[in-house]
Amino acid sequence: MPHINAATAAAARWLRSLPPLRLLALCIPVAVFAAIPLLLIGFYSVQAGWSGIRPLVFRPLIAELLGNTLALCGTATAGCVALGTALAWLVERTSLPWRSAWLAVLSAPLTIPAFINSYAWITVQPGLHGLTGSTIVATLSYYPLVLLPVAAAVRGLDPATEESARALGSGPVSVFVRVVLPRLRPALLGGALLVALHLLAEYGAIEQLRYPTFATAIIAQYQSTFASTAANVLAAVLVVCCLAFVTIEVLLRGRVRTARLGSGTPRPAVPVRLGRWTAPVILALLGLLGLAIGVPAYSVGHWLTYSTADAWAVDALVPALWSTAQLGALAAGAAVVAGFPMAWLAVRHRSGLTTVLERGTYLASAVPGVVVGLALVSVSIRYARPLYQTTSLAVAAYVMLFLPRAMVSLRSAIGQAPPGLDEASRALGHSAPATFRRVTVPLTAPGILAGAALVFLAVSTELTATLLLAPTGTHTLATEFWAATSEIDYPRAAPYAVCLILLSVPAAYLLLRQSTKGTAS
Incomplete structure (x- = not known):
């Protein structure tokens, strides 16, 4: 009998650990939908067979492309992490004057798409190309993806633990490494993962800087032979790289708790005095802004002076x-609606199953938009022909590509919302929908808006999927800009660059506002 009781108790614990069925019913279709491009890549790879795959994979070109891609992801992601973390600490925990204003201007590169940044740099410095040029442009373009979540995490830290460590004799460096960094890990790794995944699939900026990666090679293959086996095999290698990055992020993130469980609210941290370092730090920040914002502004302004009236045709x-x-x-909107249940499942019902479901949504973002676009073209023509060449199909591709941008923000917001508040609401007699509306949404609103802003910024600069899937006659700022730069018609491209930047400003402002609530001035 004892062993039967023990087995019954174990079964009961296992059943309690399972996610709610209604939540799974919302998340599984999202995971399956996001896997469509991967299923087609796998299908074409299996069709080719090992005899067809082997000569395509095991050749010097693949080794070169893999080395280039990993080198770019490693150098640029490391640069973004180092720069974003240092800037977040300066803004949130030092006596830097006008800290709120600094955070706003340091986040401004979000309004400048990466391919406009590369366009600016190669027109100002034509010899800049290869890994060096790509790393510089990628770091200057994407470091805010690390800066904003890390700054928000630093702002939410309770300084009591740091003070305790200092009282026990730890120095400033030891406190930062042993106390602060572990608590910043979810935000830091989430930002780093976004940067790395984006670089895996980056095409426009890297193509302009003449640095061959898997993304540029895949699109070249598709342009030469539509939906070729070689392109699908290259895409499969990118998916494996994505799986490796996602696995590393999961292992490094661990199970650290980010929601504060104590009573009351944490005291504001006492800023570290910069003293005589204030002037050099401000000069360094101005120099960074000159590189990240000044160069694109100068280049676009320069080419605008050569633009004709036709380039400004309304x-x-x-x-x-x-x-x-x-x-x-x-x-x-679609990415936030699709991502919220998945993020909730990943944070509040964490298990092996939920981790697989959540991380599966990240894989499609690692391949270029042309792969996702062609997958949806194939599926729509065969099984849903009325959707072909519709706005709905283009939006579906964007959700596949950029769902991780929404997921990172949503997961962080849900993780920082104390679960006890939901439980207290239910204990007071409120229904699940009422609790969601009155408690959950207000608590996670910053993450919802930040995720929506990140997706909007990404969609406004997407090129290849848009060219394939946008309804006939539909042109976007990104596709028109790319068409002009491809013809080396920089004066005609400049007005589209200005419009892209202006369109990005409201979304970047929304992202900044949600990330800076509570910032000291």
Whole structure:
């Protein structure tokens, strides 16, 4: 009998550990939907067989492309992590004057798409190319993806633990490494993962800087032979790289708790006095802004002086601006709606199953948009022909590509919301929908809005999937800009660059506002 009781108790514990079925019913279709491009890549790879795959994979070109891709991901991600973390600490925990203003201007590179940054640098410094040029442009373009979540995490830290460590004799460096960094780990790793995944699939900026990676090679293969086996095999290698990055992030993140469980609210941290270092730090920040914002502003302004009246034609600019805004808004809303249940499942019901479901949504973002676009073209033509060449299909591709951007923000917001508040609401007699509306949404609103803003910014600069899936006659700012730069018509491209930057400002402001609530001034 004792062993039967023990088995019954173990079965009961296992059943209690399972996620709610209603939540799984929402999340499993999202995971399956996100896996469509991967299933097609796998299908074409299996069709080719080992005899067809082996000569494509085991050749010097693949080794070169893999080395280039990993080198770019490693150097640029490391640069973004180091720069973003240092800037977050300066803004949130030092006596730097006008800290809120500094955070706003240091986040401004989010309004400048990476391919506009590369366009600016190669027109100012034509010899800049290869790994060095790509790392510089990628770091200057993407470090805010680390800065903003880390700054928010630093702002939410309770300084009591740091004070305790200092009282026990630990120095400033030891306190930062042993106490602060572990608590910043979820935000830091989430930002780093976003940067790395984006770089795996980055095409526009890297192509302009003449640095061959898997993404540029895949698109070259598709352009030469539509949906070729070689392109699908290259995409499969990118998916393996993505799996490796996601696994590393999961292992490093661990099970650290980010929600504060104590009573009351944490005291504001006492800023570290910069003293005589204030002036050098401000000069260094101005130098960074000169590289990240000044160079693109100078280059775009320079080419604008050569732009003709035809380049500013309203009948071309306004439809492209409207299409970009419409697609971005629709995709941002769809990504948040699709990602929220998955993020909730991953944070509040963590298990092996939920981790697999959540991380599966990250894989499609590691392949170029052309792969996702062609997958949806194939599926829609065969099984859902009315969807072909519709806005709905384009939005579906954007959700596949950029769902991780929403997921990182949503997961962080849900993780920082104390679960006891939901339980207290239910104990007071409120229904699940009422608790969601009155407690959950207000607590996670910053993450919802930040995720939507990140997706909007990504969609506004997407190129290859848009070219394949946008309804006939639809042009976006990104596709028109790319068409002009491909013809080396920089004056004609400049107005589209200005419109892209202006369109990105509201989303970047929203992201900044949600990430800076509570910042000291």
